Amino acid sequence: MLIARSAVYCLTIFAAQALLGPIAAAAHHSFAMFDQTKSLTLTGAVTAFEWTNPHAYIEIDVPDGKGKMQHWSVELGSPSILMQSGWKFNDLKKGDKVTVRINPLRSGEQGGLLLDATLPDGRVLGNGPGRGAPSPAK
Amino acid sequence: MTSKVEGHMHRLAWWGLALFIGCTMLQAQSTNPPDLSGVWGPYRGGRGGDPKLAPPPASPIVLKPEYAKKYEARRAAEQESANRGEPLATASSQCLPYGVPSMMSVASYPIEIIQTPKQVTIIAEAFSEVRRIYLDKPQLKIGEVAPGYYGRSVGRWEGDTLVVDTIGIKESVQYQRMPHSDQMRITERIRLVAPDILHDQITIEDPVVLEKPLTYTLAYRRLQNYEMVEFVCDNNREYVDENGVVRLRVRSQ
Numbered sequence: 204m205l206i207a208r209s210a211v212y213c214l215t216i217f218a219a220q221a222l223l224g225p226i227a228a229a230a231h232h233s234f235a236m237f238d239q240t241k242s243l244t245l246t247g248a249v250t251a252f253e254w255t256n257p258h259a260y261i262e263i264d265v266p267d268g269k270g271k272m273q274h275w276s277v278e279l280g281s282p283s284i285l286m287q288s289g290w291k292f293n294d295l296k297k298g299d300k301v302t303v304r305i306n307p308l309r310s311g312e313q314g315g316l317l318l319d320a321t322l323p324d325g326r327v328l329g330n331g332p333g334r335g336a337p338s339p340a341k
Numbered sequence: 342m343t344s345k346v347e348g349h350m351h352r353l354a355w356w357g358l359a360l361f362i363g364c365t366m367l368q369a370q371s372t373n374p375p376d377l378s379g380v381w382g383p384y385r386g387g388r389g390g391d392p393k394l395a396p397p398p399a400s401p402i403v404l405k406p407e408y409a410k411k412y413e414a415r416r417a418a419e420q421e422s423a424n425r426g427e428p429l430a431t432a433s434s435q436c437l438p439y440g441v442p443s444m445m446s447v448a449s450y451p452i453e454i455i456q457t458p459k460q461v462t463i464i465a466e467a468f469s470e471v472r473r474i475y476l477d478k479p480q481l482k483i484g485e486v487a488p489g490y491y492g493r494s495v496g497r498w499e500g501d502t503l504v505v506d507t508i509g510i511k512e513s514v515q516y517q518r519m520p521h522s523d524q525m526r527i528t529e530r531i532r533l534v535a536p537d538i539l540h541d542q543i544t545i546e547d548p549v550v551l552e553k554p555l556t557y558t559l560a561y562r563r564l565q566n567y568e569m570v571e572f573v574c575d576n577n578r579e580y581v582d583e584n585g586v587v588r589l590r591v592r593s594q
Contacts, residue, residue: 228383228446228447228448228449229433229439229443229444229446229447229448229517230433230447230448235422235423235424235426235427235428236426236427236428236587236588236589237426238426250594253576255575255576256572256573256574256575256576257436257572257574257576257577258576258578260576260578262592264594274592274593274594275591276578276589276590276591276592278578278589281467281572282570283450283466283467283570283572284448284449284450286570287449308589308591309426309427310426310588312589312591313591314589314591331449332449
């Protein structure tokens with residue numbers, strides 16, 4: 204009886220590991236608080252570009268179409284991760300017009316996870332390479 | 342001196358020099374380890390790559406029955422919470438460091454290896470974590486090391502492989518959320534499998550918690566001219582609510 208039970212537990216661990224894949228690289232956190240089935244596009248003026256750890260943030264004021272401004276907080280990867288997909292610390296500054304595509308927060312608050320951003324000069328930058336070998340910064 | 346004697350002396354001198362050079366080269370081959378210094382980014386093999394360079398699959402984590410039950414229950418709770426969009430907090434979501442061995446494989450962040458004859462120092466770009474491997478000191482006994490994020494690591498060269506032994510990782514510092522006891526011992530075999538590809542084969546043993554040791558291999562590719570980016574966690578806008586769920590602090594303006 205004991206053997207059968209421990210076999211079940213051992214098998215469960217085997218299965219869990221198989222599902223995880225060969226190596227699960229540690230990640231800062233899961234992105235479960237964002238709705239990854241939805242994407243929202245916002246165009247507005249940058250009020251702050253926080254080039255910080257563990258995440259960079261774009262703060263934007265978005266006109267709501269009724270004469271008022273909505274403020275949104277957009278979460279990006281860390282500076283190192285962003286640099287791996289072409290971002291630089293000074294790519295955005297206060298007052299810049301930017302269009303961001305985001306997965307919105309499930310909570311309904313005005314925040315989301317960046318999918319990509321269209322900068323004033325027309326460049327479209329994503330949110331880090333995710334998995335895969337990083338390219339050098341220089 | 343006659344020219345005949347001079348001739349002999351010249352020949353002797355040349356033979357002496359040749360022997361000296363030969364001995365020095367032999368000596369160098371057997372005592373000079375490879376230099377692992379540099380910055381290394383994660384390498385996952387892939388299309389067109391030599392399969393011998395990609396990391397081999399990991400062995401499964403097999404816990405003893407009493408630990409397996411709790412581990413499975415916690416994983417199920419975390420999965421269920423994540424599915425509801427309310428991820429449970431982990432140590433790193435609060436900007437606590439990963440420690441050993443997890444710091445060696447964090448997303449796509451590189452590590453920096455600084456090698457000297459007496460110490461190998463590894464700096465992980467994520468969270469700026471630092472571990473030191475002493476090459477000129479013996480390991481202490483388990484129980485003599487104050488439990489911490491990095492434990493105490495000693496290493497020795499076996500030919501071209503750096504063999505590292507680490508003890509003293511505290512219980513809250515977990516690999517893949519796996520429970521462990523103070524008897525956990527981590528052995529690493531670090532070596533170049535190609536001039537610019539490094540493998541770190543990591544074996545975790547824990548006679549109290551594990552049914553059998555688990556082994557996994559991390560592969561890295563040498564980065565040229567990469568300047569490590571600093572990582573100070575000074576803008577953590579995530580917080581843990583009263584239910585242990587991670588939430589994001591949005592700004593009102």
